[in-house]
Each structure stands twice: as C-alpha cells, then as structure tokens.
Amino acid sequence: MDDLDSAHPAGGNGATPRPRLEDVAARVGLSTASVSLVLRNVAGPSERTRRRVLKAAAELGYRPDRNASALASRRSRLLGVMVDIHSPFHAELVEHLHTAAEEVGYDLVLSTLTRTRDENMAFETLLAFRCEALILLGAVSPAHVLAELDRKAPAISVGRRIAEADLDVVRTADDDGVGQIVDHLVALGHRSIAYVDGGKGAIVTDRRRGYRDAMRRHGLDKRIRVLRGDITEAAGERAGRDLLDSGDLPSAVVAYNDQCAIGLLTALRRAGVEVPDTVSVVGYDDDALSRLACFDLTTVSQNAEEQARQAVAAAMERLERGRTTPREIVLAPSLVVRGTTARTR
Amino acid sequence: MDDLDSAHPAGGNGATPRPRLEDVAARVGLSTASVSLVLRNVAGPSERTRRRVLKAAAELGYRPDRNASALASRRSRLLGVMVDIHSPFHAELVEHLHTAAEEVGYDLVLSTLTRTRDENMAFETLLAFRCEALILLGAVSPAHVLAELDRKAPAISVGRRIAEADLDVVRTADDDGVGQIVDHLVALGHRSIAYVDGGKGAIVTDRRRGYRDAMRRHGLDKRIRVLRGDITEAAGERAGRDLLDSGDLPSAVVAYNDQCAIGLLTALRRAGVEVPDTVSVVGYDDDALSRLACFDLTTVSQNAEEQARQAVAAAMERLERGRTTPREIVLAPSLVVRGTTARTR
DNA sequence: TGACTAATTTAGAGCGTTTTAAGCGCTGTT
C-alpha cells in the first residue's frame, strides 16, 4: 500500500538471494560435492579443505536448504509430533522430545490439534512434510486408523493405552500410579480412602482398577468407595459436595486427575474442612496447577522425560535398525508428595 | 534386534514408495505438467482432464511432496512461528494463527523455546525450513538482532513493544488495558486502588504508567499506591502480606498479571479478607488460571485472535504486496469482568 | 624413475516438483 508495487513473490524485502552450495564452492575453488561433504561432516575432505570451506561458508552466511537436501537424500531427518498445544503436559513432553531428537540428529515438526484441526489433519500435515516417523501425543483415533497411519510412516503413540495396537506405544502404568498413591496414604495411617472417577476411556479404567487392586492388597476391600467424577474442576467440586452431603467423610480422597482434585479441594475448604489436617487429597498428572503454592497438591508424575526418550528411541529402532514388530513400552510413574497429604490424627 | 537387519533407511516398514506426480500422470496418460496444474487448481486443463486426474490421484492416494514443490516453486508457503510452548497465551495465539494462515493458503512451522533452545536457535530452525515470514511470539532478543533477522525474512514481533523497532510489531496497548481496569473499579465506587508492579521490561512500564495515568484522570493522584511485585504467584502473596501488614487495606488491588493476582488473592483470603466483598482484586492476561472457578478472576484479555489475524495480515502485506516499511499495530485489550470485583459497600 | 596404492576430489545423474515456452489441430482474418 505504501511503496513499490513490483511483485516480490518470496523476498519480502529486496533481499539478495541466499547463498547456495555453489556460491560457497566458487569462493574456495572447489566442487559443490566437496563442500557438501564438509558441511555434512562426512569423512573424505582433507583438513585444509575443511577449514577453507567452513570459513567461506561462514563468511557468506551460508545456510543449507532443508528442502533441497531432503529431496536429494530421500531423508528428511524429521520427526513429526502431534500435540495438543493447550496441554501443559504435552509442552513438557515436547521439550524433552526436542533434546532426545537432537541427540540422534533429527529435527521436530509440530502439528497441533485445535478446535478446527483434528487428528487426521495433523497426520496429513506431518506426512506432507515427509516426516520419517510420527510421535502422537495422546492420540484418540481408533486403533485401525493409527495402524493405517503406521503403514505410511512408523508411528508411536505416547500416553495412551491402545488395545490390540498395531503400532508402538509408550505410556506409564496408570494402575501402578494410583497404587503408589494408596500405598502412600496407607503408610500415613489412612484406611478410609475414597476415589473420584474420571469420565470414560482406557486410562480411566486403568486408574480405577489401580485403586481397587491397591485397596484389596491392603485388606481394605470393604472400604472401597468410588464416586462419580470427570476430568474437570467442576466435576471435582460436585464430588466434594456429594462427599460432604453423605455425612460420611473419608480421611483421604484420590481424584482421577489434578483438575478434578483441585475442584474437590476447593469444595472441601469452602465447607471448612481442613486439608490435609482433616482430609488428605491426591491428584494425578503433576500438572502446572498442582504446583501452585495455593494448592500444593500431592500427585503422580508421568515422567515426561523418560516417555519422550523412549518414544524417540522407538522411532530410531524402526528407522535405523529396521524393527517392524510393534512394541509397547510401559514406564512406572512416580509419586510426588506435596502438601495435601498428612498423617491421620 | 528382532527381525531382518537389512537397512531400511527411510522406510521403516517395507512400505511401497509414495506415488509421485509421474505415477498419477501415467495412470491417466497425461504429462506431469497437466497433473500438476490440476492439482494446484490452476486454470488451463479442461473439465474432463481435471476429473480424470483428481480421480486417479485419489485412487493412488497421491500426496504432493512439500519439499519438491517448495524447491521448484521457490515458495515454501510456510510461516515460521516462534513460541514458548509452556505459555497458555501462546497456545491460544497459535490456534488463531493456524486459522488465519490457512485462510491465505499458508502452513505453520512451530519452533519452540525450551531450556536448551534459545531464540537464536529458533530463528535458525525457521530459516532452515525456508519460511517466508517469521512470527515471533514474545521475542526478547535485542532490537538489532530482530532487525537483522528481518532482513533475512520478514519478521513480525507479537506481544512486545520494541523501541525503535525496525520490524513489524503487533501488540495490545497495555496502558489502556490497565486504564480500563481502573475505570471499571472507579465506576464500582472504588477510590482507594493499589497496584502491584511486575518485574522490569517494556510491558511492566506500560502497565504501571496506565495505572498512574488513569488514577490522575479520575483525580485520584493522592491515592496512587504502587507495591513492589513480580510476575509470580509468590510475589503476589508477598505483596498481599505487605498490604495486610501496612494496616491500610485499599478497597481494590490491581496486579501486574494473573499469576501475581492469584498469589494476592490467596494471601488475602487466607487472612480472612473477603474477596470481592471487602477488597476487589484484578489481574491481567486472562490466562487459563483466571477462569478456574476457584479464582474466577476479573482480568484483561489480550485478544489473541485479533493479534494473530493482524500478525498474519502484516506478513501477507510484506510477502504479497511488497511492503517494506515497518508498521506497528497496537490493539485495544478488553476487560473481562468476573467474580473478584464488586461495588464498594 | 615408474608402478602401485591410498587419499582426495569431482562430474553428473538424479530427487519430485513447477514453470516457461512451444506445440497441437483448428478457425478466422488479412
């Protein structure tokens, strides 16, 4: 609207074109092949050549073109990651995926789920980038869709159990996690421990089972008490009110996740119930909320770093060592004791 | 480790190679040029040809190769976005950037900031992908670094005022936002309104100025009261205690951001001060926290959607209409009234 | 010195697209 109207298709500003391999080569009087070798750190070129090439490249501000090199080498060295950009847990996973991928010489392409972008779109995007393997965080697509995707590029599902999955899965043992919570509470002297359920899905089932099994293990079969709940704060509040109304307050409550636990906490405190003095509360996920000083929630961490490492490792096995039979990697979650659990009085 | 050890460089599983343009062309007995035209929806090919090509492409499951097409067309149709993946506000921006970019036929590449990836790395990554323009969310690099980057590819800084910036900037008027808060409080009858400061930086200055100016505008010069604070919950708690200790509780407190406001809220409530009955509290940012039922914080929204739209629009002006002189786009933030503000008694 | 080997270097053919310019068999106009 302001200045020259000459079409600037891809320049923006009248920038000089980026230097190419050829420009670097011309500058040192070598072939592009040699320059390519030096820049990729391949054995061959002499020490003297290396130095000269590196110097020239630096002077020119040369920056290799991913596209061209991917095309020529038939390797994109890209790992596609599907994430829910609103999830703090995914954020942490991505952080560790980055470092794990970097260590093996790969770069990440992120494709986010939004209100208008579903999982299929994310898959399309990642495939269009010619990612060599796909890491799917919290994928909810049916098993056969994932299996089909896996046929186009090795896919690894992180964080979700998939029955009869025909692809790699990396996850933590949710039943074990809840088991650890119950153990912790029992060790603190609690016997009357209630559980607020999640909505539905594989994870929900696993965590509930973890609660039941642990209670039985401690001989507390009769004290098993599962309240209806969901993954939201609101559901936690409702469960809290239900508990208060019942007139039979347990000494500890375990919630399906942190959000729900926080709702629960709010409801209890509002009613004048001291946490953890009167009732202990535990969540699950160790999300950012639980760390806030005003909640300081005891919870279970899903061990993002280890899950990320394993996911990348699984991708490498498929990509570089040709593994074809799917694997399921189940990690142990770890209890994070904070301020909402205390010894019974 | 399990099966065949034949190298599978980029296949993973023994997948059939992806169909190319040539395969589609062969299937309908046309040249790749025609197929390319049809697939890109370029005028020329006849209706009959279009149908046949589309059918064949669908049957083969053809998916164009971004790399090859970027290389050939010298246009990547990619917008690079630098984000802090841990920021909920960035998450929202990204969501809207996606839809805005899609509308103009561009795709997004995300490069995230982590503990081990600084802004320079993010820039490198985005440039290596040959992004046509860069959208930087909350960039803190010095102005000259950003200006230099802008020379390599049109760059747009979102959310941060940059003095003497030699690149496009999209942001909201922070002083105006705080001004709106003060107006709201005054309208509710408040006169004694304190402000808890942030740490340091351009935004902090703007918001503090907004507070001061608004107080003066309402003839409340004498009531101006700025407390030391920071961007954390802990800082908010400290400020809350300072306020309580001072023995001179204002009827309303405005905090630099939501985190700080929540700390403040916690400190006040813990001390038995009713919010909003005795003291009103306001935050800034409208982040996910403020919406939680247990806080229900009155705050100011930065209008992510509009900022995202403007950022993409600015990029398009540079890319497709050749604008070269930098612009600064300042949007008005909007007050979100929730439950922590009330009429004075 | 020449023959032979080892160490470097490079020509050139792709990679899967886009794009330019030319070509198809016509009709219509000078």
Added chain:
DNA sequence: AACAGCGCTTAAAACGCTCTAAATTAGTCA
C-alpha cells in the same frame, strides 16, 4: 496463402542439494 489466435497439453529446463562412480592427485616403495 500466410499467419494470428483459440483452448488445451507437454517437453524440458530449472530448483539446491546428495551420492555414486570415476577421475585426479599425492604418497610409497622398489
């Protein structure tokens, strides 16, 4: 008769890199 134009199609040359195979140079030893 020459040729410009029609609506469509296509051959072939890029794009910036990698990689194979072959060429060149340097080094060693009799």
